Amino acid sequence: MSTTASFDRVSKKYGRATALWPTTLSLRPGVVGLLGPNGAGKTTMLRLLSTSLPPSAGRITVVGFDVTESHTNRVEARRRIGYCPQEVTFPRGMTAFAFLDYIAVLKEWKDSRTRHQEVRRVLDLVHLEDRGSMKVSKLSGGQRRRLAIAQALIGSPALLILDEPTTGLDPEQRASLRGLLSGLAGTVLISTHQTEDVSALCDRVLVIDAGAICFDGTVPELLATAAGRVHIGPTASVCAVQTWKTGTGLVRSVGGQPAPDSFVIDPSVEDAYLLLRPDRRTTQGVNQ
Amino acid sequence: MSSTTTSGSTLGVLTRQEIRNYLKHKLFWFGAAITVLYIVLIAVDSDETFGETTTLYMIAPAAALGVLGLVTMFGLTRRSDRAAEAAGAVAVPERTRTLALASAVVVPASLAFVAFLVAVVFYYVDPPESHTVWPEISDLYVHATQFGGGVMCAIGGPLLGLLLARYLPKRGVAVVAAVVLVLITILMQGLFEGGQPYRVFWFWTYFHGPYSADSDHWTRLPGNPFIWVAYLAVVCVLGVVTAVYHDPESSRPTLKKLAFGLLAVAIVLGVLSMTVGYPEIIHNPLPGEF
Numbered sequence: 001m002s003t004t005a006s007f008d009r010v011s012k013k014y015g016r017a018t019a020l021w022p023t024t025l026s027l028r029p030g031v032v033g034l035l036g037p038n039g040a041g042k043t044t045m046l047r048l049l050s051t052s053l054p055p056s057a058g059r060i061t062v063v064g065f066d067v068t069e070s071h072t073n074r075v076e077a078r079r080r081i082g083y084c085p086q087e088v089t090f091p092r093g094m095t096a097f098a099f100l101d102y103i104a105v106l107k108e109w110k111d112s113r114t115r116h117q118e119v120r121r122v123l124d125l126v127h128l129e130d131r132g133s134m135k136v137s138k139l140s141g142g143q144r145r146r147l148a149i150a151q152a153l154i155g156s157p158a159l160l161i162l163d164e165p166t167t168g169l170d171p172e173q174r175a176s177l178r179g180l181l182s183g184l185a186g187t188v189l190i191s192t193h194q195t196e197d198v199s200a201l202c203d204r205v206l207v208i209d210a211g212a213i214c215f216d217g218t219v220p221e222l223l224a225t226a227a228g229r230v231h232i233g234p235t236a237s238v239c240a241v242q243t244w245k246t247g248t249g250l251v252r253s254v255g256g257q258p259a260p261d262s263f264v265i266d267p268s269v270e271d272a273y274l275l276l277r278p279d280r281r282t283t284q285g286v287n288q
Numbered sequence: 289m290s291s292t293t294t295s296g297s298t299l300g301v302l303t304r305q306e307i308r309n310y311l312k313h314k315l316f317w318f319g320a321a322i323t324v325l326y327i328v329l330i331a332v333d334s335d336e337t338f339g340e341t342t343t344l345y346m347i348a349p350a351a352a353l354g355v356l357g358l359v360t361m362f363g364l365t366r367r368s369d370r371a372a373e374a375a376g377a378v379a380v381p382e383r384t385r386t387l388a389l390a391s392a393v394v395v396p397a398s399l400a401f402v403a404f405l406v407a408v409v410f411y412y413v414d415p416p417e418s419h420t421v422w423p424e425i426s427d428l429y430v431h432a433t434q435f436g437g438g439v440m441c442a443i444g445g446p447l448l449g450l451l452l453a454r455y456l457p458k459r460g461v462a463v464v465a466a467v468v469l470v471l472i473t474i475l476m477q478g479l480f481e482g483g484q485p486y487r488v489f490w491f492w493t494y495f496h497g498p499y500s501a502d503s504d505h506w507t508r509l510p511g512n513p514f515i516w517v518a519y520l521a522v523v524c525v526l527g528v529v530t531a532v533y534h535d536p537e538s539s540r541p542t543l544k545k546l547a548f549g550l551l552a553v554a555i556v557l558g559v560l561s562m563t564v565g566y567p568e569i570i571h572n573p574l575p576g577e578f
Binding site for chain 2: 102
């Protein structure tokens with residue numbers, strides 16, 4: 001499969017703080033999930049990939065264009081990228097249709113007839129076809145989120161970058177979005193805190209922490225890292241990364257030394273993600 | 289990949305969008321209503337009071353299209369920026385959006401030009417009284433001040449709004465700027481004798497009128513309105529270039545050279561409009577009707 005985008009020793013610094021350590025990776029068609037705690041560098045990575053942010057070092061290639069090389073290449077890449085930022089401040093006074101129409105012009109859809117068709121198509125995709133004439137300010141939070149996703153879908157981009165797209169969506173809308181994304185032909189990179197979305201949708205998972213990728217593999221491979229490390233029993237495991245009392249009254253422990261009367265259960269993506277985090281919490285637990 | 293069916297340039301398409309957005313803006317409609325009312329009053333009112341002052345000053349287009357245009361354009365620019373930010377990085381750069389927004393000044397400029405034409409026509413249909421325009425003031429002199437104070441202000445105000453939105457994109461900036469603009473206009477309209485020569489560096493100023501500290505005669509202030517109009521035009525172009533310069537991906541070295549060149553030309557024209565042609569204050573020998 002051809003590479004849609006790649007990082008070659010890409011790093012990003014904000015002043016003296018390093019947001020992303022030198023990173024090398026390539027993205028191919030399919031849905032890729034990007035997991036990581038707040039401040040891990042997820043948004044920085046997505047903004048670098050979307051060409052919104054220049055890297056401090058390294059080379060970024062999108063659909064064959066080295067975006068760090070020239071402005072012309074960046075423009076060519078942008079023609080093939082759809083990006084939905086984490087937080088969108090919508091323009092005042094615009095209807096949903098006018099908002100998408102304006103962005104379609106910014107994406108070089110010059111002919112008004114085909115542009116309007118495209119706007120209607122993406123409104124349909126996110127199930128906002130009957131909200132086109134409504135002012136954006138009148139839409140609900142979930143509808144605005146879907147509108148933000150719709151703008152990223154304009155032109156069926158080869159690389160679709162979504163920063164926490166399911167925030168504010170109800171379970172039905174999330175399931176609908178999964179259906180939409182799983183049917184796309186290109187490469188989809190989703191940054192999310194929703195591990196269920198990753199397990200339900202993604203072919204590949206990247207876990208980033210403190211500006212460095214600490215896992216790159218498939219969902220089964222991620223689950224395999226946690227195999228035999230999640231327990232349930234009457235008492236918590238010693239030095240577990242996380243424990244909580246379940247609805248059955250038993251305590252679920254992620255990591256740590258299992259209590260004698262506990263038993264192993266299948267890990268979830270969330271368990272595996274929690275276990276991938278650096279050892280500092282476990283170490284802290286031992287020290288305490 | 290985007291299906292970029294070609295139907296004109298992106299700048300052309302975006303300009304049409306921004307013109308439509310300008311035309312739909314409520315504040316523009318408010319300003320347009322005042323300007324149209326002004327045009328109607330010129331047409332129907334043969335009374336000398338209106339004919340003498342407001343027609344000569346073009347105060348309605350200057351305020352209703354120029355000052356309000358500042359706020360209108362500021363809002364449109366912020367709206368465009370927010371839309372672009374919502375899409376992350378798009379193929380159309382900020383400078384293209386800036387040029388499209390700048391091109392939308394054709395809307396207030398056209399309306400102000402119509403007001404100017406009506407004022408010119410009625411200047412001849414119903415000539416002003418001799419205590420307002422006297423032989424030392426030519427018809428062309430009057431029309432130059434009308435054009436500068438009307439049409440150029442209707443262009444300059446919105447362009448100032450664009451410039452502010454580019455460099456000070458904070459909430460409330462446009463309203464504060466409009467208030468400051470009015471205050472500066474009060475100072476720069478030529479009421480204070482010491483500052484009269486320098487008032488030509490301001491868009492919203494006067495060249496002659498019924499204000500005089502020492503007499504009740506209409507007064508022609510120093511300054512050359514013909515060069516002043518050229519100065520205003522250069523300042524407008526400089527404003528657009530400075531707004532385009534804000535785009536980090538623009539060709540900044542070229543724009544910087546262009547901006548400094550325009551600034552030099554503007555300074556020369558400003559100084560010339562201050563010094564060449566009409567250096568002295570001249571009072572109309574006929575007393576006015578204050």
